[in-house]
Structures are given as structure tokens and as C-alpha cells.
Amino acid sequence: MNVTGIIFANDGNVSALTEKRTMASLPFGGRYRQVDFALSNLTCAGIHRVGIVTRHSYQSLMNHIGSGEEWGLEMEEGGLEYLTPYSSSQVSDYRGKLESLSSAMSFLEYGPEDELVVMIDSAILSNLDLTRVLESHVASGKDITVVTKSGVCNGFRQLDLAVKLDKKGEIADMVVDYAAHADYEASMDIFVLNKKWLIQQVKEHIAHNKYHMDRDLVLGLWQQKAATVNVYRFEGIAMFNESVEEYFKNSLSLVDKNIRQELFGGCHPVYTKVRDRVPTYYGEDCRIENCSVADGCMLGGAVRNSVLFRQVTVYPGAKVENCVIMNDTVIGENCELRYVILDKDVYVRPGAKLMGTPTNPMIVKRGEVV
Amino acid sequence: MHFQKKRCIAMLLAGGQGSRLKVLTQNTAKPAVPFGGKYRIIDFPLSNCVNSGIDTVGILTQYQPLELNEYIGNGQPWGLNKSQSTAMVLPPYERHDKKSGWYKGTANAIYQNIAFIERYDPEYVVILSGDHIYKMDYADMVNYHERSGAACTIAVRDVPLEEASRFGILNTNPDGSIYEFEEKPKQPKSTNASMGIYVFNWKVLREFLIADEEDPQSANDFGKNIIPNLLAAGHKLMAYTFNGYWKDVGTIDSLWEANMELLGKEPEFDIRGDEKSRIYARNNALPSSYIDEGAVTVNCFIAEGSEVYGTVRHSIISTGCTVGEGALVEDSVVMPGCVIESGAIVGHAILGENSRICRGSVVGGAYGPKDKKKISVTAKDTVLEENTVLLPGEMK
Numbered sequence: 001m002n003v004t005g006i007i008f009a010n011d012g013n014v015s016a017l018t019e020k021r022t023m024a025s026l027p028f029g030g031r032y033r034q035v036d037f038a039l040s041n042l043t044c045a046g047i048h049r050v051g052i053v054t055r056h057s058y059q060s061l062m063n064h065i066g067s068g069e070e071w072g073l074e075m076e077e078g079g080l081e082y083l084t085p086y087s088s089s090q091v092s093d094y095r096g097k098l099e100s101l102s103s104a105m106s107f108l109e110y111g112p113e114d115e116l117v118v119m120i121d122s123a124i125l126s127n128l129d130l131t132r133v134l135e136s137h138v139a140s141g142k143d144i145t146v147v148t149k150s151g152v153c154n155g156f157r158q159l160d161l162a163v164k165l166d167k168k169g170e171i172a173d174m175v176v177d178y179a180a181h182a183d184y185e186a187s188m189d190i191f192v193l194n195k196k197w198l199i200q201q202v203k204e205h206i207a208h209n210k211y212h213m214d215r216d217l218v219l220g221l222w223q224q225k226a227a228t229v230n231v232y233r234f235e236g237i238a239m240f241n242e243s244v245e246e247y248f249k250n251s252l253s254l255v256d257k258n259i260r261q262e263l264f265g266g267c268h269p270v271y272t273k274v275r276d277r278v279p280t281y282y283g284e285d286c287r288i289e290n291c292s293v294a295d296g297c298m299l300g301g302a303v304r305n306s307v308l309f310r311q312v313t314v315y316p317g318a319k320v321e322n323c324v325i326m327n328d329t330v331i332g333e334n335c336e337l338r339y340v341i342l343d344k345d346v347y348v349r350p351g352a353k354l355m356g357t358p359t360n361p362m363i364v365k366r367g368e369v370v
Numbered sequence: 371m372h373f374q375k376k377r378c379i380a381m382l383l384a385g386g387q388g389s390r391l392k393v394l395t396q397n398t399a400k401p402a403v404p405f406g407g408k409y410r411i412i413d414f415p416l417s418n419c420v421n422s423g424i425d426t427v428g429i430l431t432q433y434q435p436l437e438l439n440e441y442i443g444n445g446q447p448w449g450l451n452k453s454q455s456t457a458m459v460l461p462p463y464e465r466h467d468k469k470s471g472w473y474k475g476t477a478n479a480i481y482q483n484i485a486f487i488e489r490y491d492p493e494y495v496v497i498l499s500g501d502h503i504y505k506m507d508y509a510d511m512v513n514y515h516e517r518s519g520a521a522c523t524i525a526v527r528d529v530p531l532e533e534a535s536r537f538g539i540l541n542t543n544p545d546g547s548i549y550e551f552e553e554k555p556k557q558p559k560s561t562n563a564s565m566g567i568y569v570f571n572w573k574v575l576r577e578f579l580i581a582d583e584e585d586p587q588s589a590n591d592f593g594k595n596i597i598p599n600l601l602a603a604g605h606k607l608m609a610y611t612f613n614g615y616w617k618d619v620g621t622i623d624s625l626w627e628a629n630m631e632l633l634g635k636e637p638e639f640d641i642r643g644d645e646k647s648r649i650y651a652r653n654n655a656l657p658s659s660y661i662d663e664g665a666v667t668v669n670c671f672i673a674e675g676s677e678v679y680g681t682v683r684h685s686i687i688s689t690g691c692t693v694g695e696g697a698l699v700e701d702s703v704v705m706p707g708c709v710i711e712s713g714a715i716v717g718h719a720i721l722g723e724n725s726r727i728c729r730g731s732v733v734g735g736a737y738g739p740k741d742k743k744k745i746s747v748t749a750k751d752t753v754l755e756e757n758t759v760l761l762p763g764e765m766k
Contacts, residue, residue, distance in 0.1 A: 030658035031657065031658055031674070069446070254658075257677075260657065260660065263657075264656075264657040269654075269656075270655060270657070271655045272655070274447070274653045276648060276650050276653070278407075278408075278642050278649075278671075279406070279407035279408055279673035279674070279686075279688075279689075280659070280671065280673075281642075281670075282668060282669065282670050282672060282682075283635070283669065284635065284669050286667065286668070288665070288667055289661065289662070289663050289664075290661070290662060290663040291660070291661050292657075292659075292660055293661055294658040294674065295408075295658075295673065295674045307658075308658075
């Protein structure tokens with residue numbers, strides 16, 4: 001079965017952290033960028049033709065993925081394609097996924113018509129066996145398969161798309177951009193569609209000025225009974241990093257062994273760009289407790305319940321608790337940090353005190369000196 | 371096929387068994403032995419090549435080549451897989467005229483691969499060995515060689531007089547030219563030890579390799595035959611002094627020491643160093659390491675994918691290891707994929723890849739700073755059953 005993967009790099013934002021980068025290139029879990037999970041899900045399912053739809057600020061994304069060789073995508077046939085906006089297009093930015101698919105039509109139309117297309121977002125992280133989703137899609141004979149997760153909807157959290165299932169597992173109700181009740185399943189923004197059908201739908205929708213994937217294509221067609229929708233319920237861990245609070249909470253949850261094992265040791269490894277850093281050095285005076293630590297760090301102070309990315313330096317006397325510390329940051333002597341997200345290349349001067357709260361962590365932007 | 375002419379290429383001798391590393395090289399060639407948490411010994415000369423601008427490297431393998439071949443692969447981790455760069459594994463092969471078969475010696479290994487070298491029509495060939503830990507800019511040595519107009523330049527370092535008889539010793543004139551070479555002399559006349567790093571004018575080396583092959587008495591060895599023959603023929607040989615860190619990790623003790631010398635606030639060998647001397651390695655897709663609430667990690671390197679629940683002091687924990695709750699690892703080198711279960715104690719030891727030290731077992735011992743230390747060693751894939759003891763200096 002030939003399958004094409006499409007990753008959406010820009011959907012969603014987490015305030016200052018995605019000011020100058022795509023959601024896809026947001027660092028996560030010490031060594032990764034969010035897109036690594038989508039790329040690994042696709043390539044580990046044998047999908048080696050992948051398009052990445054980008055809208056803006058994709059410099060860091062291209063720098064990270066390059067030719068895609070870490071994921072085995074540096075090939076002559078298929079491989080990786082960046083689907084960047086045409087500068088001549090009348091709209092300066094895509095309004096929705098259907099519009100971006102419309103301008104990537106030549107990528108979509110390439111190859112035989114009877115292929116499948118997997119569409120996947122960068123904001124929701126999982127280690128998922130896509131081959132089973134594809135099998136479920138084919139077995140169902142339906143037009144669209146949506147991957148969902150239970151336990152995410154709670155009545156006040158707004159979700160892109162949610163469905164309520166009846167006892168037979170058929171969709172009883174579907175909502176878009178709505179704070180669905182806890183008995184709804186949340187869409188993980190992973191869809192499988194038949195290519196020929198998708199191409200036809202994209203053309204028709206764009207001709208009628210409809211561009212919203214969830215609202216116009218999925219909900220719209222389902223309501224009109226013009227499309228059938230299959231639901232694949234994912235049982236594993238799904239991290240919805242759709243706000244700073246969630247990103248922060250999910251990052252810190254990596255100190256939990258079960259979460260770590262499922263996300264990184266699940267059905268396949270998670271691949272990322274190799275950086276060839278030395279192993280982390282734990283100094284004479286360091287006290288590291290309950291932390292996830294990437295390679296290349298030099299640790300001197302006391303760090304608790306935190307996630308340290310690559311090449312972080314913590315000087316002796318510093319106290320770090322419940323923090324997410326990104327690459328190449330330096331935390332000076334006798335600093336005190338609690339509930340802080342330090343973006344890359346931040347320098348925290350000796351003795352500085354930075355405090356956030358669990359629901360509102362303090363963010364220090366990339367390259368700042370505080 | 372057309373090959374671009376190269377000014378300089380490197381040939382890396384990686385075929386040695388490394389029998390003095392005992393159980394660690396039972397099923398692994400010495401250059402493939404893990405080092406420093408995430409590297410293998412061969413990463414050092416290979417990365418040095420790349421960092422010195424040498425983009426064509428022939429790697430001569432013979433003993434247990436499987437793991438090494440797999441590790442080198444297409445040379446991608448070192449950037450040696452591009453259109454004008456190569457890392458080519460060169461195992462022994464059979465030829466129509468019987469001048470082939472197993473590599474008889476270091477010189478014979480190069481002789482058998484003359485055709486590989488000729489493709490690049492190089493001015494200079496750098497000969498390296500795959501069993502030393504050091505960072506060196508070979509470009510500087512090649513430039514020195516070119517300026518001096520010598521046929522061969524040998525890298526040397528000053529060693530303590532009492533150790534000199536373990537090395538090939540070069541006796542030099544004040545201008546650095548070599549007038550005498552003695553392989554492992556009983557009474558060394560100088561302390562200029564050869565580091566086994568040579569730069570040759572390819573035309574001269576080619577001629578001497580062919581002559582050496584014709585000599586049935588020859589051991590086909592660079593130190594024993596090629597270098598003395600060059601001197602006897604009146605060629606100019608130069609010594610190039612290198613004073614940086616360099617360690618022959620050919621024995622259990624020296625391998626352990628070299629790992630320990632990475633540690634400390636001001637380590638003897640700063641593996642981190644600057645960008646230009648970065649050491650590259652083939653990386654597995656492993657997540658960050660995890661250090662538990664109750665863990666103690668003092669003066670140690672811990673590589674990615676490891677989980678530490680116990681205590682680690684003055685040690686190297688390599689990629690993908692687990693140190694269980696209440697376990698203690700001290701003064702040890704733990705190679706990739708090892709598991710040290712709860713309550714086990716490991717001191718002054720080298721644990722081979724994927725060793726499992728089960729609950730309550732004890733490996734090795736503790737020493738005072740001036741005691742002669744006996745290193746305990748486990749081979750790759752060893753399982754030390756629950757509550758057993760591996761004595762100091764013992765191997766399994």
C-alpha cells in the first residue's frame with residue numbers, strides 16, 4: 001500500500017515559545033523537536049514520502065530536519081518535500097489546512113490515485129503505530145479515519161474536533177472548536193483519507209471558499225451525510241501541547257517512568273537530529289534529583305524535578321526546581337529558578353532569582369540575558 | 371569511474387586483535403571497543419581525520435570485523451559519505467596472483483590496498499592506528515612534512531625513560547631529522563617515542579612497499595621493516611613532536627586509566643574541547659537520561675538513555691545503562707547497555723557491553739589512592755548471577 005504523509009508544521013502556538021519558530025520545531029523532551037514524533041510515527045510505519053506544510057518562521061524547522069536523513073528520508077524517489085507558501089499567492093498566509101493542501105496539489109497528485117494520505121499535526125505528541133490506523137481505515141471502508149483520545153475532553157477545554165461515540169462505536173455527535181463534555185473523544189489531529197477522494201474534496205471546497213479542515217471537510221460532510229467517518233481510538237499516551245501550561249506540564253511529566261517508556265520506548269524509537277555532544281558531566285558538588293537530562297550538560301548546582309536539554313551549564317550553588325531548561329543555556333552561581341521555561345541560549349546572571357507558577361511558568365525568550 | 375585527485379588521504383590500521391584487552395576483545399576488534407560513554411576507540415582517529423580536512427579514509431580490518439564494519443557503515447556519522455569523501459572498510463581479499471590473503475603485517479595491509487590508494491593519486495598518505503585516544507590536527511603534521519621535504523615524518527612524544535623500552539624510539543638530530551630508529555630497545559638512547567602516526571610521500575612509500583613484499587624475510591611491518599629500510603636507503607625522515615594528550619589504550623589498565631582521565635574539574639583529557647576538535651560517533655536513537663529522586667551522581671559522565679536510581683561516583687556510565695536503587699558504582703567504566711541491579715556494588719571495574727550485574731552482587735574492590743589497583747572486567751553480555759562476587763582483578 002502506497003501512503004503519503006503530510007505534516008502540518010504551523011498549527012497552534014504556545015505564546016513566546018513559538019514567536020520565532022514553528023510548532024513543529026518547538027524543542028521538547030531534552031533532545032527533540034515536536035516534529036520528531038510525527039516524523040518518526042510516519043517513517044516507522046514505512047511511509048517514506050512526506051510533505052511538510054509550512055506557513056512562516058520555518059528557518060529553524062529546515063535547519064533541524066534538513067534532508068531528513070535521520071529519518072531515512074534522504075532518497076531519490078519520494079523522501080521529503082517542504083511545502084512552503086508561494087510568495088506570489090494572493091493570500092499572504094494559509095487560512096486553513098485545505099488551502100495549504102490546495103497549493104500543494106502537485107505534491108498530492110503525484111503517483112497513483114489509489115494511495116492513502118496520512119495528515120498529522122505537530123502539536124500533539126505520541127508514539128503510535130500508524131500501520132494499525134491504516135489497517136483500520138481500509139477495513140472500515142469509510143472516507144475519513146480520525147485518530148482520537150479519550151480523557152482529554154473535560155467540559156471546559158476547547159478542542160479542534162471531538163466526537164461522541166454510541167455503543168456500537170459509531171459517531172453519535174461531532175463538534176468543532178468546542179469545549180466538549182468528558183464523554184467525547186478528542187481528535188489527535190491525525191487523519192487518514194483516500195488520496196483520490198481527498199484531492200476531489202480539496203478542489204471542491206476551495207472553489208466554494210471553504211478552507212477549514214475540521215469544520216468544512218470533516219464535520220460539514222459528515223453532517224450532510226456526504227462522507228463517512230471512521231474513528232480509531234488510541235490507547236497510549238498523547239501529549240496535547242496546545243498551550244504554555246500544557247507544554248510545561250507535559251514536559252515535566254517526563255520524569256515519570258511510565259510516560260517516558262511509552263513515549264520513547266513505545267512501538268518504535270523517536271529519531272531526531274544527531275548533535276554529537278559529549279555525555280553529561282556531573283560535577284563534584286552537584287545534586288540532581290528526579291530530572292530528565294540530555295547530553296552535553298555540565299552540572300554543578302542542585303536541580304530537582306526538571307528537564308534539561310543539551311549543553312546546559314549549571315554552576316555550583318544554583319538551585320533549579322520544576323523548570324524546563326532548553327539547549328545552550330547557562331545558569332550562573334547561586335541563581336534560584338522555580339517554574340521557569342528558559343528558551344535556548346539564555347544566560348542567567350549569577351545570583352538571579354526567577355519565579356513562575358505551575359499554571360503560569362515564567363518564560364525567558366531565546367538568547368536573553370537575565 | 372573518475373576519482374578526484376587528493377593531496378592527502380589516510381589509511382587507518384584497525385585489524386589488530388588487541389589481545390591484551392583480554393575478554394573485552396574476545397568478539398570485538400580493539401578499535402570497536404567502547405570508550406568515554408558514547409564513543410568507540412576508532413572515533414578518535416576518524417574524527418581527527420575529518421577535523422584535519424582529510425576526507426578519504428581507508429579502514430583496514432581483519433580481526434572480528436563484523437561489529438566494526440557495521441559501526442563504520444557508510445561513514446555518515448563522520449560526514450564521510452559525501453560525493454567527494456569516503457570511509458572505505460578494506461578487509462583482506464583474494465587476488466589472482468596469490469599476493470593476497472590475510473594481512474601479514476601493517477605494511478602488507480597497505481601493500482594489498484595499493485589499488486585503493488592509487489585511485490586518488492595522492493601526494494601524501496597518513497598511516498594511523500585505531501587504538502589510541504587523542505585529538506590531533508594531522509593537517510599541521512602534513513604541512514610540517516611538506517615544508518621539511520622529508521620522505522616520511524613520524525609523530526613522536528616524550529615518554530618517561532622507564533617506559534621508553536615499550537615503544538619504537540627515534541633518535542634525532544637537533545633539526546628534528548631522524549638518524550636511527552629502534553623498535554622497543556632494551557637500552558633506549560632517547561625518550562622520543564613513535565606514536566604510530568606516519569606521513570609518507572606516496573611515491574616513496576609505494577616503492578618501499580613493493581620492495582618489502584619481495585623480501586621473504588620481512589615481517590612486513592612499518593616499525594620493523596619500512597622505517598629502517600627508508601633510513602638505510604638514505605631518505606630524509608623527520609620527527610614531528612606532539613605534546614597533547616595521547617594514550618595507548620591497549621591494556622585493561624590503560625583503558626581504565628584513560629576513561630578516568632576524562633573526569634574531574636580539570637581533566638587530563640578534555641573530551642569536550644572546542645568545536646574544531648569535536649569527536650563524532652554513530653548515535654543510537656536514545657532519549658535523555660533520567661536521574662532519580664534518590665540518586666547520587668558525583669564526578670561522573672552519564673551518557674544518554676541511561677537511568678540512575680543508585681549512586682555513581684567517579685565513573686563513566688555509557689549509553690543505555692541502568693543503575694538500580696541502592697546500587698553503588700565507583701571508579702568504574704560501565705560500557706553501553708549494562709544493567710546494575712539494586713544493591714549491587716561495582717568498584718574499580720570495566721563492565722563490557724550489555725553486562726548484567728544482578729541483585730546483591732559485588733564486582734571488584736576499593737583501594738587507597740596509592741595502592742596498585744586491580745581492575746575487574748566482565749566480557750560483553752556477561753550475566754553475573756545474584757549475590758555472587760567477582761574478585762578484584764578477576765575477569766568473567
